[in-house]
Amino acid sequence: MRRGEILLDLRILDGWNSELERMNVGKEGGRYVYPEIFVRLLGYMRVLFHLPYRQTEGFLKALRRFDSRIHVPDYSTIDRRVNRLDVKLDEEDYGDDLIIAVDGSGIKVSNRGEWMRHKWKVRRGYLKIHIAVDVKRKRILALKVTDEEVGDAPTAH
DSSP, X not given: OOTTOOOOOGGGGTTHHHHHHHHHTTOOSSOOOXXXXXXXXXHHHHHHHOOOHHHHHHHHHHHTTTOTTOOOOOHHHHHHHHHHHTOOOOGGGGTTOOOEEEEEEEEEOOOTTHHHHHHHTOOOOEEEXXXXXXXXXXXXXXXXXXXXXXXXXXXXX
């Protein structure tokens, strides 16, 4: 139901200019254009969603349609700034919540005799693999192999 849903708190944009002023006080050379909190958000997005830097740039360009205050850095700036911060997620960052996703996929048992099955309209057999995954920690919790008649819901119990 919630595939592809990303919730971002864009209130970080409210302090954009004030944070940049603090970061640039006494700075020699080129001024910072993107505040550290914004770069840290990009780093967490990269860690959580495994987005390459160019896709992160594209995501920000699409997000700019919803809020024009977003300034989009190029991918090399994202790379350089995110790697300086060394953003990592520890197990404690996830909290106590456990989100489990269950899905199944079928695998054809054999190609042997395919023409005979087609001619006599005999159903071929499938194996179905059901997997339960901890979404946050990206770990397999359970794996079960059944025939094609068993659904995902009964195996999740």
